[in-house]
Amino acid sequence: MRILLEKSKKNKLVVLFVIVFLITVSINLYVTSVNINELEALEVELHSLRTPLKVGDRTTLQVLVYDRGNLAREDVNVEIKLSNQGTARLHEKFTHIENGLYETNIQFFHGGTWDGTVFVKKGNSLFKKNFKLFVER
Structure with missing residues (x-):
């Protein structure tokens, strides 16, 4: 028992x-x-302060992040990864400025078409958006 x-x-x-x-x-x-x-319903825009982009020039890239209700997202981390068709790769983190606006400074050393992916992160959530940039020689 x-x-x-x-x-x-x-x-x-x-x-x-x-x-x-x-x-x-x-x-x-x-x-x-x-x-x-x-982060599923985000709108992400990528802009350059200087156009056209030219090899050797330092420029500021801006990203606007807002949701579908047009409310700015200030609580996220934003990064960009860029690569050209050769071996050049760039990875930059953006700094939050205000009202969903994020900025980073970047300098391209190779011309041509660059493929870029903007990553928006918050906790375990991740949102990605692809862009193409053309850099003049």
Whole structure:
């Protein structure tokens, strides 16, 4: 009889552990899905203060980040990765200025068409938008 009681206590502990584990996993999945959807409906614009872009010139790139309700997003981190068809690659972080406006300074050492991806991050959420830039020689 005593052996049955000890097994029963162990079984109850195992069941309790499994229930706590399942609740923890469920909460984690819910929070992750809420975070992923948070940046889904963003509008991102990329602008250069100096046009045309020229090799060797230092220029300021600006990114405007706002949601579909035209509300500025000031609570995100913004980065850009650029690459040309050769081996040149650039990676820059933007600084928040005001009202959803972010800026970074950049200098291109190669001309031609550059492929750029702007990354907008908040917590575990990530939004990406691709752009093309042309840099004159």
